[in-house]
Amino acid sequence: MAKYLLLKHYxxxxxxxxxxxxxxxxxxxxxxxxQYMNDxxxxxxxxxxxxxxxxxxPEGTFVRYDGEGRPPVTDGPFAETKDVxxxxxxxxxxxxxxxxxLAGELSAAPGAGGKPIHEWLELRPFLGTHSTTxxxxxx
Amino acid sequence: xxxxLLRSLTPSVLGILVRRGADFAAAEDAVxxxxxxxVRVWPDDPPRDxxxxxxxxxxxxxxxxxxADTARRRREDRLDEEPAPGPAPATDDTLQxxxxxxxxxxxxxxxxxxxxxxxGGLTTRQIAQAYLVPEATMAxxxxxxxxxxxxxxxxQPGDVATVLRVLYLVFNEGYSGDVDLAAEAIRLTRQLAxxxxxxxxxxxxxxxxxxxxxxxxxxxxDGSLVPLAEQDRGRWDTKAIAEGVTILQLALNRDELGxxxxxxxxxxxxxxxxxxxxxxxxxxxEWYDExxxxxxxxxxxxxxxxxxxxxxxxxxxxxxLAALDDSLPRYTAVVAYLHERDGDLRTAARLYAxxxxxxxxxxxxxxxxxxxxRLNTRGSL
Numbered sequence: 001m002a003k004y005l006l007l008k009h010y011x012x013x014x015x016x017x018x019x020x021x022x023x024x025x026x027x028x029x030x031x032x033x034x035q036y037m038n039d040x041x042x043x044x045x046x047x048x049x050x051x052x053x054x055x056x057x058p059e060g061t062f063v064r065y066d067g068e069g070r071p072p073v074t075d076g077p078f079a080e081t082k083d084v085x086x087x088x089x090x091x092x093x094x095x096x097x098x099x100x101x102l103a104g105e106l107s108a109a110p111g112a113g114g115k116p117i118h119e120w121l122e123l124r125p126f127l128g129t130h131s132t133t134x135x136x137x138x139x
Numbered sequence: 140x141x142x143x144l145l146r147s148l149t150p151s152v153l154g155i156l157v158r159r160g161a162d163f164a165a166a167e168d169a170v171x172x173x174x175x176x177x178v179r180v181w182p183d184d185p186p187r188d189x190x191x192x193x194x195x196x197x198x199x200x201x202x203x204x205x206x207a208d209t210a211r212r213r214r215e216d217r218l219d220e221e222p223a224p225g226p227a228p229a230t231d232d233t234l235q236x237x238x239x240x241x242x243x244x245x246x247x248x249x250x251x252x253x254x255x256x257x258x259g260g261l262t263t264r265q266i267a268q269a270y271l272v273p274e275a276t277m278a279x280x281x282x283x284x285x286x287x288x289x290x291x292x293x294x295q296p297g298d299v300a301t302v303l304r305v306l307y308l309v310f311n312e313g314y315s316g317d318v319d320l321a322a323e324a325i326r327l328t329r330q331l332a333x334x335x336x337x338x339x340x341x342x343x344x345x346x347x348x349x350x351x352x353x354x355x356x357x358x359x360x361d362g363s364l365v366p367l368a369e370q371d372r373g374r375w376d377t378k379a380i381a382e383g384v385t386i387l388q389l390a391l392n393r394d395e396l397g398x399x400x401x402x403x404x405x406x407x408x409x410x411x412x413x414x415x416x417x418x419x420x421x422x423x424x425e426w427y428d429e430x431x432x433x434x435x436x437x438x439x440x441x442x443x444x445x446x447x448x449x450x451x452x453x454x455x456x457x458x459x460l461a462a463l464d465d466s467l468p469r470y471t472a473v474v475a476y477l478h479e480r481d482g483d484l485r486t487a488a489r490l491y492a493x494x495x496x497x498x499x500x501x502x503x504x505x506x507x508x509x510x511x512x513r514l515n516t517r518g519s520l
Contacts (some may be wrong), residue, residue: 023492023511030509035361055501 003051003092005098006106007122010058012083018111018119025112036109044091044102055087090126099123145177145189146260147330152193153257154232157293161201163239164285167257169201174260222232233258234334238297241305242288248304249284251312256281259319259327270319302331303343303399310347321351334384341390342400348383349406352376364506380410394465401430420450437467445473453480468499472507488514 042048062076067118089106093099103121111117149170156166173196177189186192240254251272255261261269267277324419328344356370365371387403405426412418427443442462448456456477465471475490491511499506 021492022508023488023495024515025512026516027509030505031361031363034363034505042444055504057499058496088180121231 001092001094002096002099003070003072003126003128004096005091005126006089006091006099007123007124008086008088008119009122010084010086011081012034012085013122016111016120018113018115019117020112022111023056029110029112029114032110032114032124037106040106040109041089049091049093049098049102051090051092056085058084058086099111099125142178144328145174145181147326148190148193149174149260150233150236150258150330151164151231152190152197154236155194156197156201159198159231161198162289163293164199164282164289166197167285169197169204170260171256172200173197173260173263175284178500184359215329231334232293233330235293235297235301237331237334238295239288239293240284240289241297241300241302242291243301244287245284247305247308249280249287250301251308252263252277252280253284253288254305254327255309255323256279258330259323261323265318269312269320299335299337299340302341306331307343307399308412310350321347321354325351337481338390338395339399340395341386342397343382345387345390346399346403346406348386349403349410350380352383352410354502362502364502366506367409373409380407383407384410396429396433398430398433401426401433405430420447424450437463441470441473443477448477448480453477457481469494471497475507475510479499479510484517486512 012037022033025033041050041053059077061074062078063072063074066073091102092098093102100123103123107119107121108116111119152173153166153170156169161169170193173193176196177193181189183449236258237254239258241250245253252266255269256263263278263281264274266281267274272279297505306324306328309320309327311318325344325347328340328347332340332344332454352375353367353370355370355376356374357365359365383403384407387400387407390400391404393412405423406425407421408423423446424443427439427446430439431443441460444456444459444463447459457474460470460474460477465474471490472494474485475494478490479487488511491507491514495504495507495511498507
């Protein structure tokens with residue numbers, strides 16, 4: 001099994017095919033979309049492939065250390081930041097192919113006009129913290 | 140076996156161990172073990188005196204743990220001289236435990252966790268699940284909290300206000316997973332009300348009951364939020380409302396008004412309206428004025444503006460907002476709503492979308508996005 005992160009972007013991903021902001025959809029289209037997302041997660045729980053999903057607030061703050069005895073510096077949000085993450089789902093699947101298949105299904109969530117959004121989702125494999133139990137055979 | 144009944148014995152059993160000379164942290168661990176043992180044994184072999192059984196088992200566990208710790212041999216000698224556990228004494232230290240677990244030296248999250256375990260009798264795993272953190276994290280939070288209060292004298296009187304804040308926090312967390320924290324908060328507040336006669340304890344209990352009564356109507360089958368005005372009032376729990384109103388009236392009769400009583404009075408006025416249009420907004424505004432006098436919190440002023448908007452019209456509501464900071468949570472949502480009531484749908488739609496952008500949780504975000512969508516697609520479809 002391998003874990004993958006399915007990343008959804010507010011900004012930074014290529015434009016979706018059905019790229020209409022949600023507040024321009026009909027209310028029942030929003031309901032259908034939310035239902036699709038819930039059903040998707042519920043189905044992955046049943047297949048034993050669901051790990052976690054979270055949504056993030058669109059605006060955050062940049063923070064950095066500013067030296068001994070000083071409070072951290074905060075800045076932002078920056079309008080020029082290219083990549084803004086909207087949320088994620090973590091899945092634990094048998095293969096890369098399965099991860100791609102599931103990301104495709106999630107991207108097909110219905111949007112404006114009840115048609116699939118075709119949203120670009122970013123698929124990122126986790127780097128595990130443990131090495132495998134078999135030893136490395138090369139130096 | 141009734142697990143809630145079992146858990147309701149937790150604070151008095153723990154109090155007895157502490158009175159016998161056990162330190163709080165070790166006694167609390169021992170009581171947890173006794174509770175786990177009870178869940179295992181009682182279904183097949185129910186005790187005649189459940190509390191006596193728990194005291195005996197917890198005390199034995201405590202002695203075992205203390206004996207196992209050779210570094211504490213001197214204390215063990217002392218403990219061996221203690222009288223053998225007999226019938227549970229009549230004194231009840233439940234109230235003292237509430238004070239200890241909500242001690243001002245604890246952070247809110249620690250006080251909440253410690254209260255749920257030491258007073259509520261929940262397991263660390265259940266508390267961790269309810270707050271969506273790993274069990275190990277919650278275990279650390281609880282043991283740090285126990286260390287923090289280890290020097291606090293058990294018989295010191297505490298501050299009821301800090302206890303109420305902790306219980307209110309638990310209530311507002313709602314429910315996720317197996318543990319219904321709102322129901323647990325009600326149970327713990329009820330138990331507190333039985334241990335101390337205080338109008339604000341009654342006020343908080345009434346507030347919780349009145350809010351809880353609307354829970355089934357607050358969410359649509361698809362999980363989306365249903366605002367108060369659109370709720371099916373037939374789904375409100377009339378028994379809980381009646382209980383809340385009775386408790387509130389008795390508290391108000393004492394003429395020692397506090398924040399929770401005033402909030403409960405507002406909730407009661409909503410509960411009293413057979414339909415949203417029949418809500419007595421004028422009286423609700425009066426209660427908000429009382430609340431402003433008691434707390435002067437900007438959140439209260441924001442809610443007051445909504446009530447003013449209903450009582451005196453949306454323009455008056457917008458005027459009531461004028462002095463408030465627009466970065467206040469839900470400020471934009473309130474302005475959007477008042478503009479919609481005022482007939483300025485274009486501004487309302489824009490502000491609903493902006494409010495959705497700032498929403499503190501998914502349910503509210505989806506709700507506000509729907510409000511914007513409803514206005515944006517009105518007539519254009």
